[in-house]
Each structure stands twice: as C-alpha cells, then as structure tokens.
Amino acid sequence: MVDVLSRIPVDALRVFETAARLLSFTRAAEALGMSQAAVSWRIRDLEQRLDRALFVRGVRQVSLTPEGERL
Numbered sequence: 001m002v003d004v005l006s007r008i009p010v011d012a013l014r015v016f017e018t019a020a021r022l023l024s025f026t027r028a029a030e031a032l033g034m035s036q037a038a039v040s041w042r043i044r045d046l047e048q049r050l051d052r053a054l055f056v057r058g059v060r061q062v063s064l065t066p067e068g069e070r071l
Contacts, residue, residue: 004049004050007049008046008049008050011042012042012045012046013046014032015028015032015034015039015042015043015046016042016043016046016054016068016071018031018032019039019043019055019062020054020055020064020068023061023062023063023064024060024061024062025039025040025043025062026039043055050067050071052065052067053065053067053068054067054068054071055068
C-alpha cells in the first residue's frame, strides 16, 4: 500500500482527511472551499486508485470503513 500511496496526489489525501474528520462530504467541501461534487469525485478517485471503499455513504453523513480507518 505504501507504493500506491506515493502515487496519490497530496490534495486527494487532504480531502480524505477532512471528510474523515468531519464525517460529511458537504462539510468537507465547505471547509476546503470546493463543491460537494468535487469532494465526492476526489474520494471516488482515491477509492478506485486504492481499490478499496474508504467510506460508507449515508443520506446525511458518511462513516469510515475499516480500510478508511487504517488509511
């Protein structure tokens, strides 16, 4: 996983960390000054690069999967 992480853009990790801390893509978008769609896209791209789901998506909030917690 370390090799894969070295190819992940730093801004994608920043988006992940913010969404994980706030447990909301909407609040992460507000905190980062970007659209909610952009946050969702970055998270989806990160999950595809890692070939792992990092979040369980709910109606109003998200929670981390075990893989997301490890990251």
